[in-house]
Amino acid sequence: MRLFAAASLLALFLSPLQATAVDRISDRSFATRSEVFATQAMAATSHPLATQVALDVMKAGGSAVDAAIAANAALGLMEPTGNGIGGDLFAIVWDPKTGKLHGYNGSGRSPKGLSLQWFQENGYADIPPHGPLPVTVPGAVDGWFALHGRFGRLPMAEVLAPTIRYAREGHPVHEVIAYYWDRSVPVLSKWPGFAEQFTIDGRAPRKGELWKNPNLAGTLSAIAEGGRDAFYKGEIARRIDAYFKAHGGFLRYEDLAAHEGEWVEPVSTRYRDVDVWELPPNGQGIAALQILNILEGFDFSKIAFGSVEHIHLFVEAKKLAFADRARWYADPDFFPGADRKAAEALVAKLISKDYAAERRELIDPQRAARAVDAGKVLNQGDTIYLTTADKDGMMVSLIQSNYRGMGSGMAPPGLGFIFQDRGEQFVLKPGHPNSFAPGKRPFHTIIPAFITRDGKPWVSFGLMGGAMQPQGHAQIVMNLVDFGMNLQEAGDAPRIHHDGSTDPAGQLSEMSDGGVLNLESGFGYDVQRELAKRGHRLQVAVGPFGGYQAIARDPASGVYAGASESRKDGQAAGY
Incomplete structure (x- = not known):
């Protein structure tokens, strides 16, 4: 039973004063289930089996980072609709020993043998979404080993062992994953290696059907034995090189061998009494900080959730x-x-309070803007998000993706994974900051997040889903801080999704009509009518509202709370 239904029933048996209190709670209670609590460890992922893998690793003495890597590997097998070792990775880690956050940018670069001139000479206005051309170097495996080298406790072979076993013996496919897998098969089956490795007789696996991927088991076994270089400099890299040479691609052994991820300093803004942390570009995390900075100037203690x-x-x-x-x-x-x-100075300016005050002045409280310009500061992607926390207080916020759908569709025979199509996000226009160049990292949508309070870790969280991600991050923070929701309520509350802003990849014309506003079920009809009167163009949409996982830590007791996305197959669990 939903919490608000239970609260309404309970109100029948209470005094008028008590019933009023319950009514106030039920009016704002959106949780589909309770928060999960534990003292020793917590994991929240988009797949129950991956959550259990993470907990098993920590029970065996592994750190939260070991658990996050193990869960990510499991999700690459179990949820290939969202991620895999052919994609990139970003992470934020709270290290209790140093008492600080550490950020890792595990995004890969474009092939050095491909140029903007080649695209222009061959008549491309945009980089296509599938096939060999949008493929960039996958950074996930390097990210695993970088994180493990600094914060891991168990041998990598032990961390990857559960996924290798599941890949060989099989696991039942979950419902939401089966749905998206079925949507991807007709689109991607024309690309070499996909149908042979990611379908059952040409179709997607069905809900509850056993799925095996022995090729991925072999690849992960080679990585477990030979380390990151087995992927980037060994036989796997040579097979990848030959595959792209044979199928019109540009990714080469040299691109893989040269790859290195990067430790970066997370950036933050103060929102009310908390500090919200994101990673700096090439990702979009600071958009969440900019949104919060602008909204901080309004008194949401006097503005109700879901109001106009x-x-x-x-x-x-x-x-x-x-x-x-x-x-x-x-x-x-x-x-x-x-x-x-x-x-770095540009980022500091964009997330500054003074700049937010300038931008805030552009908001008409009674009318939706049809077009907005970028500030003069100098003069549907599919993803998984997971979070883990261990007995020592280490917390990991990790996000990983193949980008659009199941990625590019390019699946080298015998390796059991699909390459990302992240290069689609480059702009084929000279002079743009995100213009294509050899060896360059594209604009990235995937962003992990973290909240601290009084210098101590509070919430490790993320919300996957392309351009929904910074919008979702800001909404989660507001739900927790402004509207007093608990961790599960904050994710289950109906979400706001605005679409139609000018796109970083240059594939959409600049916004001139105000874009479109998608409101999830739960917002009142009277509110929607008033929004339309203010110039917002509302439409009905299915599925663009993202997927959320979170872990919170009580600084006094050390008790963890976990929450998982009700719109996905996921689970939060601890011990």
């Missing part, structure tokens, strides 16, 4: 942040003059 004012102000703040996102977010190594300090 709440939704209107949120959407208008999002439009302003996304205009900057389209104009400024890109690989800092390719900033004009390759000036990292200038790129």
Whole structure:
């Protein structure tokens, strides 16, 4: 039974004063289930079996990082619709020994043998979503070993063993995953190696059907034995090279061998009494910080959740942040003059309170903006998110993706994984910060997040789903801080999704009509009518609202709370 239904029933048996208190709770209680509590460890992923893998690793003495790697490997097998070793990885780790957050950018670069000129000479206005051309170097495996090298406790062979076993013996496919898998098969089956390795007689596996991937088991076994170099410099890399040469691609052994991820400093903004942390570009995390900075200037203690004012102000703040996102977010190594300090200064300006105050003045409280410009600061992707926490207080916020659907469709025979199509996010226009260049990291949508309070870890969380991610991050923070929801309620509450802002990849024209507003079930009809009067264009949408996982830590007791997305197959569990 949902919490709000239980609360309403309970109110029948209470005094008027007590019933009033329960009614106030039930009016704002959206949780589909209770939070999960535990003292020793917690894991929240988008697949119950992956959650159990993470817990088993920590029970065996592994750290939260070991558990996160193990869960990510399991999800690559069990949820190939969202991730896998052919994709990239980002993570934020709270290290209790140093008392600080550490960030890792595990995104890969474009092939060095492919150029903007080649695309122009061959008549491309945009990079296609599938096939060999959008493929970039996958950074996930390197990310695993970088995280493990600093924070791991168990041997990598032991961390990957559960997934290798599941890949050989099989696991039952879950419902939401089966749905998205079925949607991907007709689109991707034309690409070499996909149908042979990711279908059953040409179709997707069905809900509850046993799925095996012995090829992936072999690949992971080679990685467990030979380390990251087995993937980037060994026989696997040579087979990848031959595959792309044979099928019109540009990814080469040299691109893989040269790959290195990067430890980065997370960036933050203060929102009310908490600090919200994201990773800097080439990802879009700072868009969430920009949205929160703008909204901080409004008193949400006097604005109800789901009201016209709440939704209107949120959407208008999002439009302003996304205009900057389209104009400024890109690989800092390719900033004009390759000036990292200038790129860092740009980020600092974008997430500053003074800049937010300037942008806030552009919001009309009674009218939706049809077009917004980026600030003059210088003059459907599919993803998994998971979070883990261990007995020592280490907490991991990790996100990993193949990008669109199941990725590019390019699946080298015998290896059991699909390459990402992240390169689709490059712009084929000279002079744009995100313009294609050899050896460059594309704009990235996947972003992990973290919240601290008084310098101590509070919430490790994320919300997957393309451009929904920064919108979702900001909404989760507001639900927790402004609207007083618990961890599960904050994720289950109906979400706001605005679409149609100018796109960083240049594939959409600049917003001139205000875009479209999608409201999940749960917002009142009267509210929707008033939003339409203010100029918002509402439409009905299915599925763009993202997927959430979170772990919170009580600083006094050390008790963990876990929450998982009701819109996915996931589970939060602990011990």
